[in-house]
Amino acid sequence: MAKSKQAALMGEVGETFVANHLKKSGYAILARNWRIKEGEIDLVALSPAGKITFVEVKSRSSLAFGHPLESITAEKAYRLQRLALAWLVSNSKFGADYQIDAAAVIIAPSGAVEIDYREAVL
Amino acid sequence: MTIGVTHGVSLMGLTGTLVQIEVDISDGLPHYSLLGLPDLALMESRDRVRSALVNSREIWPNKKVTVSLSPAWLPKSGSNFDLPIAVAILAAQQVIPIEQLKKSVFFGELALDGRIREARGVLPALISLRESNIETVVVPKANAGEARLVSGLEIIPMENISELLNWLRNGMRAEITEQFSFVQNNNFKDLSEVAGQLEAKYALEVAATGGHHILMIGPPGTGKTMLAERLPSLLPALGEQESLEVSAIHSVAGVLKERGLFSREPPFISPHHTTTRTAMVGGGSNIIKPGACSLAHNGVLFIDEAPECVTGVLDALRQPLESGEITITRAIGSATFPADFILVLAANPCPCGRLTGRGRSCTCSSLQVRRYLNRLSGPLIDRIDLRIKVEPPTRTAFSSGEIGESSVLVRERVAVARIRAAKRFKSLNISRNADIPALALRNEFKAERAGMTLLHNEMDRENLTARGFHKTLRLAWSIADLAEHELPLVEDVKRALSLRDGMDLFG
Numbered sequence: 347m348a349k350s351k352q353a354a355l356m357g358e359v360g361e362t363f364v365a366n367h368l369k370k371s372g373y374a375i376l377a378r379n380w381r382i383k384e385g386e387i388d389l390v391a392l393s394p395a396g397k398i399t400f401v402e403v404k405s406r407s408s409l410a411f412g413h414p415l416e417s418i419t420a421e422k423a424y425r426l427q428r429l430a431l432a433w434l435v436s437n438s439k440f441g442a443d444y445q446i447d448a449a450a451v452i453i454a455p456s457g458a459v460e461i462d463y464r465e466a467v468l
Numbered sequence: 469m470t471i472g473v474t475h476g477v478s479l480m481g482l483t484g485t486l487v488q489i490e491v492d493i494s495d496g497l498p499h500y501s502l503l504g505l506p507d508l509a510l511m512e513s514r515d516r517v518r519s520a521l522v523n524s525r526e527i528w529p530n531k532k533v534t535v536s537l538s539p540a541w542l543p544k545s546g547s548n549f550d551l552p553i554a555v556a557i558l559a560a561q562q563v564i565p566i567e568q569l570k571k572s573v574f575f576g577e578l579a580l581d582g583r584i585r586e587a588r589g590v591l592p593a594l595i596s597l598r599e600s601n602i603e604t605v606v607v608p609k610a611n612a613g614e615a616r617l618v619s620g621l622e623i624i625p626m627e628n629i630s631e632l633l634n635w636l637r638n639g640m641r642a643e644i645t646e647q648f649s650f651v652q653n654n655n656f657k658d659l660s661e662v663a664g665q666l667e668a669k670y671a672l673e674v675a676a677t678g679g680h681h682i683l684m685i686g687p688p689g690t691g692k693t694m695l696a697e698r699l700p701s702l703l704p705a706l707g708e709q710e711s712l713e714v715s716a717i718h719s720v721a722g723v724l725k726e727r728g729l730f731s732r733e734p735p736f737i738s739p740h741h742t743t744t745r746t747a748m749v750g751g752g753s754n755i756i757k758p759g760a761c762s763l764a765h766n767g768v769l770f771i772d773e774a775p776e777c778v779t780g781v782l783d784a785l786r787q788p789l790e791s792g793e794i795t796i797t798r799a800i801g802s803a804t805f806p807a808d809f810i811l812v813l814a815a816n817p818c819p820c821g822r823l824t825g826r827g828r829s830c831t832c833s834s835l836q837v838r839r840y841l842n843r844l845s846g847p848l849i850d851r852i853d854l855r856i857k858v859e860p861p862t863r864t865a866f867s868s869g870e871i872g873e874s875s876v877l878v879r880e881r882v883a884v885a886r887i888r889a890a891k892r893f894k895s896l897n898i899s900r901n902a903d904i905p906a907l908a909l910r911n912e913f914k915a916e917r918a919g920m921t922l923l924h925n926e927m928d929r930e931n932l933t934a935r936g937f938h939k940t941l942r943l944a945w946s947i948a949d950l951a952e953h954e955l956p957l958v959e960d961v962k963r964a965l966s967l968r969d970g971m972d973l974f975g
Contacts, residue, residue: 415530416497464495
């Protein structure tokens with residue numbers, strides 16, 4: 347259990363970093379860890395241009411096991427699409443302009459943090 | 469981001485097509501897509517290229533990588549695109565200068581540690597680049613020798629990716645100044661090692677002179693195989709162009725190393741009688757590979773125990789026997805390989821093999837005997853000019869310490885006879901007696917009057933078909949050339965008839 351707790355903590359820290367990063371760029375955070383039966387959306391934000399942005403955050407402590415974003419498989423990408431639509435429907439925003447971004451966060455044991463943010467990946 | 473562009477070569481048979489490789493790296497999730505009809509081996513290049521680059525301390529782009537092999541409609545196969553794809557990926561990342569790449573072709577499979585592995589088909593691929601505007605070709609170091617056979621291209625042999633990138637970035641590379649030249653191998657088996665068998669030896673000499681196909685029938689252990697193996701030693705050494713043709717075919721088949729790069733020896737190929745049709749004439753679904761008959765191009769194809777061959781295998785040879793080349797068509801396209809060889813067939817006289825002399829120890833029924841040689845189809849036998857019996861050596865021939873003529877001696881005679889023939893063929897586009905067109909045989913290349921009469925009489929007696937008439941005459945020309953006669957005399961024609969029918973020649 348200890349390991350997965352650590353991983354969960356890593357994920358949470360990573361999401362906070364990305365949220366702060368977005369806020370600095372003028373985004374408003376609409377939701378964090380929005381969860382339904384099918385899965386979870388890490389971050390939902392509103393861009394300065396008024397676009398609803400869904401963000402999948404992947405956090406790792408190093409690149410030793412490959413790039414974090416490589417773990418987003420085709421299946422996972424498809425699920426993200428459905429989750430995004432589900433969020434729009436349940437928030438009465440269906441039909442609004444939206445995009446899906448992905449962020450890789452590398453949190454080194456030394457505490458150095460590196461964010462690789464990619465827009466409109468799907 | 470720029471688009472990285474390099475070139476590779478896609479090989480179909482012996483024909484290479486220049487393939488442009490474009491790599492685009494765009495933002496997005498890490499993804500790799502390979503376009504342009506790749507086969508499975510080529511699909512797997514992704515993992516080889518990635519490991520090779522990473523292990524050579526280069527950067528793998530964790531982005532959306534799109535590799536396009538153009539022309540897109542051409543099916544591509546094999547691992548020789550690893551190297552150009554790797555270079556194009558680096559070019560797209562702008563970590564190497566791209567000016568040099570425009571006129572360069574890259575060739576080779578990558579090992580996971582970045583080494584460049586030996587490739588198949590380098591020679592024919594480079595030959596087909598002669599007419600393009602490509603100036604520089606990077607090849608695996610192991611293929612440097614074969615690549616240098618092609619003139620007009622700057623050949624850059626490379627051992628691994630780091631070495632290659634050092635050259636691309638700094639223009640530095642190890643100079644190789646080795647000189648290569650064609651060699652005449654004199655390690656062949658010598659004719660003098662065969663005891664007796666004067667008739668068979670003479671038949672081989674005639675076959676070598678005129679390029680005639682030959683069938684030897686005789687009981688086991690009489691030296692049929694020994695004789696056949698010595699036919700290449702009687703043939704003149706290959707010219708530079710002929711040698712290059714043979715090397716190109718062996719390169720595609722991946723057996724050039726075994727043959728030797730600069731060998732001028734005519735090839736000797738002896739497939740086993742259980743060989744399949746595909747192995748005999750060539751084939752394959754992704755890469756069309758040449759078969760035994762193409763490997764024997766400009767040399768000798770020897771099939772021992774010919775009647776034991778699987779049905780249809782020998783008859784598949786009828787097209788190459790006729791046209792000197794073979795075209796193989798598969799779903800991915802068709803390839804034509806040259807296949808101009810001297811066919812040597814050996815057969816036992818019957819299933820038990822003891823039907824010789826008075827045949828007293830033979831245990832086969834007469835029906836079995838008749839059926840056995842009938843397995844060689846009529847149309848095939850018809851194309852074979854020389855059909856001889858190889859009897860066990862006589863007591864005197866065996867016990868006499870006398871050594872027969874050596875291969876070198878006979879080869880000189882063959883060479884002289886071939887020169888005589890070549891002079892005669894000045895106006896025609898042929899080089900050997902076996903290729904004289906039928907019409908020419910009835911006009912400018914007639915035998916002596918009495919000889920022609922003899923042939924016509926044989927035809928009247930139905931001992932000779934029209935095809936047999938022409939074949940005998942061609943044979944007579946080879947015999948006349950060896951005997952230094954101006955034109956076939958009646959004795960030459962008689963000898964030709966006997967060589968065709970397997971009758972006793974020396975009384």
